[in-house]
Amino acid sequence: MTVTDALTDAGAAARFAERHGAEVRFDHRRRRWLLWSGHRWMQDVDGAITRLALAFARDWQRAALDSTSTEREATVKFTLRLERRDGLGNMLAIARDLKPIADDGDGWDTDPWLLGVPNGVVDLRTGELRPGRPDDRLTMQTTVPYDAAADGPRWSQFVAEIFGGDGDLVEFVQRGLGYSLTGVTTEQVLFLCFGTGSNGKGTLTNTLKRILGDYAWNMPFATVEWNGRGSIPNDLAALVGRRFITASETTDGARLNEARIKTLTGCDPVTARFLHGEFFTFEPAGKYWLSVNHKPVVRDDSYGFWRRLRLIPFTQRFALNPALSDELAAESPAILAWLVRGCLDWQKRGLQPPPVVLAATHEYEQDSDPLAGFLKDMCVLADTAEIRAKDAFFAYETWCVAQGLTRDERLTNTSFGRRMAERFERRDTAAGRVYRGLRKRAS
Known part of the structure; x- marks a missing residue:
């Protein structure tokens, strides 16, 4: 027997x-x-x-x-x-x-080029649809079927309107969203959608979340916001396998957690844990699309952070259209096909941000410079001028107090010195260390 x-x-x-x-x-x-x-x-x-x-x-x-x-x-x-x-x-x-x-739980939804859809599996390397196979190990799926020939005139009109008819910007966003269909994170980029309300950015992300189903996730903004603590939030565990991750913030003064953003947008394994659960690691698959009405505060002026950020300006304003959501939903298969075409275009051309995105990002970086306000308010730039390093830091501290900056919001003496040395010649003299090229502004 x-x-x-x-x-x-x-x-x-x-x-x-x-x-x-x-x-x-x-x-x-x-x-x-x-x-x-x-x-x-x-x-x-x-x-x-x-x-x-x-x-x-x-x-x-x-x-x-x-x-x-x-x-x-x-x-x-x-x-x-x-x-x-x-x-x-x-x-x-x-x-x-x-x-x-x-x-054992390994290998579920880990092929970065496969996209589960109700009528099969899309190979994002080619845009071709085929039947799903058990050894694909897919559990995730979009909410709408894939039809490469589907046409979406209302969607095309919508994206043209919200980007003011800028074709280069529309194509960049299409490539970025197409890249976000994959589980690939090689671009190491954070998309920041910026603009005051009634400009279409919420409708854009909400429409895509509805279509992408299991692959989309609405993340609390607190996950990428600085809170002064280094603990690992439970929110990270929910990001396993997610590819299109959104978060929104409408209040002014929010500060980004730059270190966490570098981790999440990188290619290295991420450590996470569920509430009361054990720690585990996972390979990141998510692309992050943050929607903000006010530019978040950034204290990190390193190339490692700013090379990741792409600020997408939403400059248009629209009257409320209660029917818009249903109009776009009716074209959901066409929108998914548009995303797949964007993915194929990204594979050929890369992201290629247009000048308007590069300029907006550069302006944001300049505005976030932690020394810009101090140098403007407290110093005079002159080639032959000098200021002692300790006097410069004292002037900076005085300026911070006047601006109401908390201790966490200020540069430390070490960070201040490093940033000053990157801008000005630093010399050691009999009177002590000095910076050449500026002096303290007269009271």
């Missing part, structure tokens, strides 16, 4: 795994049942695994009733007991540890 013939919980589990092993997985890392649905693996959220187990028990029972085996009576009795809650539970508790059902 084989193990699948044994009238025991283990025997039933082995029989279940033999029959349904091709269509059922138990992800031990996330403690979830997954069932194959034709194009992807779907998480069981409504007891589907119990219904499948019950159908398995009843099929076994019917086969036993039709049998002339000497084990007929014992098998019928066993399968009737198997229908009880504890019977099904015991069988599934063992089956989830048996191959091929048992799964």
Whole structure:
């Protein structure tokens, strides 16, 4: 007698795994049942695994009733007991540890070039649609099917309007959003959508979130906002596998957590944890699209931060159109096709930000210079002038107090000295260290 013939919980589990092993997985890392649905693996959220187990028990029972085996009576009795809650539970508790059902949780939704859609899988390297396969290991999916030929005139009108008819800017945004379909993070970029209200940026991101389904995530802005603490927020755990990640902030004075942004937009593994859970690492797949009414405060003036940022200006203003959301929703397949075309264009050309984006980003960087206000208000620039380093820092501290800057908002003596040395000649003299090229403004 084989193990699948044994009238025991283990025997039933082995029989279940033999029959349904091709269509059922138990992800031990996330403690979830997954069932194959034709194009992807779907998480069981409504007891589907119990219904499948019950159908398995009843099929076994019917086969036993039709049998002339000497084990007929014992098998019928066993399968009737198997229908009880504890019977099904015991069988599934063992089956989830048996191959091929048992799964260690690695490799789900990790192919950066595959996009799950209701009618199959899109290979983003080519834009081609094909049937999904179990070994794709996809659980995520968009909410709309893929139709490469779908036409969206209302969407084309919308993006042209919100960017003031700037074709280069529209194409850049299309490439950026197309790049955001993938799980690739090689561009290491943060998209910052800036502009006062009623300019279309919320409609843009909300429309895309609705279409991208599982791949989209609305992140609390606090995840990328400076709070003075270095702890790892629970929010990061929700970013696993997400590709199009949005956050919005309408209040003035928010400060970005530059170190966290560098981590999230990089290619290195990210450490996260669920509430009360263990720490784990994951490969980042997300592209971040922040929408702000006011430019966030940035204290990091390093190239490593500013090379990542792309400020997209939203300069138009529109009257409320209650029908717009439904009009765009009607073209959802066309919008998805537009995104895939953007992905293909990005692969050919890169992001290629247009002059308007580069200029807006440069202006933002200049405005964020932590020394700009101090030098303007407290100093006079002159080639032959000098100021002692300690006097310069004292003047800076005095200026910070007058501006109402907190200790966390000010540069330290070391940071101040490093930034001053990057701008001015620094020399050691008998009177101490001096900066050449400026002097303190007369009171």
